[in-house]
Amino acid sequence: MDKYVxxxxxxxxxxxxxxxxxGVNPGTPFSEVPDSWVCPICGxxxxxxxKQ
Amino acid sequence: MSAIKINEAVFWVGAMHWDRRLFDELIPLPDGTxxxxxxxxxxxxxxxxxxxxxxxxxxLFKNLQQLNIKKIDYVISNHSEQDHSGxxxxxxxxxxxxxxxxxxxxxxxxxxxxxxxxxxxxxxxNQDVLSLGDRKLKFVMTPWVHWPETMTTYLEEDGIAFSCDxxxxxxxxxxxxxxxxxxxxxxxxxxxxxxxxxxxxxxxxNIAEIKxxxxxxxxxxxxxVYRDPEFIISAYEQxxxxxxxxxxxxxxxSMHGSTARIVDYLVDKFMEIQIEVFPFNITVSxxxxxAMSLVDASTVILASPTVLTVAHPSTFYVAYLLGALRPKTKxxxxxxxxxxxxxxxxxxKPLLANLNAEFLNPILIKGYPRQADYDNLDKLVEMxxxxxx
Numbered sequence: 001m002d003k004y005v006x007x008x009x010x011x012x013x014x015x016x017x018x019x020x021x022x023g024v025n026p027g028t029p030f031s032e033v034p035d036s037w038v039c040p041i042c043g044x045x046x047x048x049x050x051k052q
Numbered sequence: 053m054s055a056i057k058i059n060e061a062v063f064w065v066g067a068m069h070w071d072r073r074l075f076d077e078l079i080p081l082p083d084g085t086x087x088x089x090x091x092x093x094x095x096x097x098x099x100x101x102x103x104x105x106x107x108x109x110x111x112l113f114k115n116l117q118q119l120n121i122k123k124i125d126y127v128i129s130n131h132s133e134q135d136h137s138g139x140x141x142x143x144x145x146x147x148x149x150x151x152x153x154x155x156x157x158x159x160x161x162x163x164x165x166x167x168x169x170x171x172x173x174x175x176x177x178n179q180d181v182l183s184l185g186d187r188k189l190k191f192v193m194t195p196w197v198h199w200p201e202t203m204t205t206y207l208e209e210d211g212i213a214f215s216c217d218x219x220x221x222x223x224x225x226x227x228x229x230x231x232x233x234x235x236x237x238x239x240x241x242x243x244x245x246x247x248x249x250x251x252x253x254x255x256x257x258n259i260a261e262i263k264x265x266x267x268x269x270x271x272x273x274x275x276x277v278y279r280d281p282e283f284i285i286s287a288y289e290q291x292x293x294x295x296x297x298x299x300x301x302x303x304x305x306s307m308h309g310s311t312a313r314i315v316d317y318l319v320d321k322f323m324e325i326q327i328e329v330f331p332f333n334i335t336v337s338x339x340x341x342x343a344m345s346l347v348d349a350s351t352v353i354l355a356s357p358t359v360l361t362v363a364h365p366s367t368f369y370v371a372y373l374l375g376a377l378r379p380k381t382k383x384x385x386x387x388x389x390x391x392x393x394x395x396x397x398x399x400x401k402p403l404l405a406n407l408n409a410e411f412l413n414p415i416l417i418k419g420y421p422r423q424a425d426y427d428n429l430d431k432l433v434e435m436x437x438x439x440x441x
Binding site (some may be wrong): 007008021036038040043045048 | 200254405
């Protein structure tokens with residue numbers, strides 16, 4: 001599964017870890033992360049992420 | 053300023069910072085600011101919603117004394133930033149029985165910044181309700197207005213939404229309540245531009261959350277209290293929407309007059325065809341005014357001379373702010389002058405990569421503009437008109 005990086009702050013979304021603090025379970029591929037999810041570091045929307 | 057009664061159970065106990073002129077060592081405050089803190093006296097429990105900036109702590113304590121508040125059961129923290137949270141430790145030591153009510157994200161931030169002990173916290177989640185006896189507080193998570201932990205506390209019986217930074221304005225005023233005052237709207241827009249604009253998508257969702265509460269009052273943590281929530285909600289809906297206005301913002305700097313000449317020419321042209329244009333000489337402009345102009349404008353044209361092969365440092369500053377504030381700008385132009393060479397476009401463009409904007413062809417002129425250059429500027433104007441029509 002691909003990692004995705006926030007173009008604004010550099011945070012890396014790792015599908016293996018997910019983002020459990022914000023309701024995204026470990027093992028969730030980026031494509032299945034809800035559109036309402038935002039970068040936990042800077043608040044950037046999902047469309048501001050690019051494949052690492 | 054003294055405590056102000058909102059109703060028989062709710063009182064404003066905050067602070068007016070009339071003479072503060074800079075926030076975060078960054079944002080000019082032409083109208084000062086306020087830190088709104090509220091006391092709610094339930095039949096069984098008393099709650100304090102947010103506190104004030106440490107510079108003004110005496111005002112909060114004086115107001116609590118004036119209301120003869122001997123006991124606080126809950127201190128609610130809607131936002132961990134120090135202008136609202138900074139004196140929570142002091143409040144907790146004055147009222148040792150009080151619990152600090154907030155969400156888990158805020159707990160982490162407050163613990164790290166203010167060293168508040170673990171046993172003081174009472175953690176709430178979205179839609180949790182806390183009873184004060186005859187009144188209840190509901191907590192609504194409204195993240196990213198302005199930090200990830202921001203939340204709104206809703207006093208159900210009175211229909212008051214305590215929204216913290218959300219819907220706020222930096223405005224110190226003797227009038228706690230506002231009813232469709234254009235000055236408040238202007239300061240609220242400035243605040244939106246400086247603080248909220250980077251989180252436009254999340255704001256749209258949070259507006260829906262607040263609207264679903266159908267509040268009769270919105271009581272933010274800065275600036276006046278809205279007795280007519282529709283006034284500020286509809287303004288926020290407009291600012292955060294994707295709709296742009298056919299306006300051109302031109303932040304510029306000029307060292308020896310060439311860039312100023314280019315800007316004068318563009319401004320005249322846009323005025324002739326009646327496209328609203330906002331030129332800002334960066335070196336003498338309030339960055340809040342520039343930010344505010346970016347809320348609605350479709351087009352930004354940066355204008356800069358060349359210094360040591362790249363853009364003037366003032367242009368970098370504004371380009372950086374544009375990239376950070378992420379307005380809904382659709383078109384970006386770059387114009388300027390140079391003496392013998394340079395890489396202006398190459399260095400400025402990456403700063404703006406976060407914007408979903410189309411870059412118009414840069415027009416960089418060697419020396420003072422001549423007829424061929426004016427022809428190119430005409431083409432830029434024509435393109436801006438075409439894009440905006």
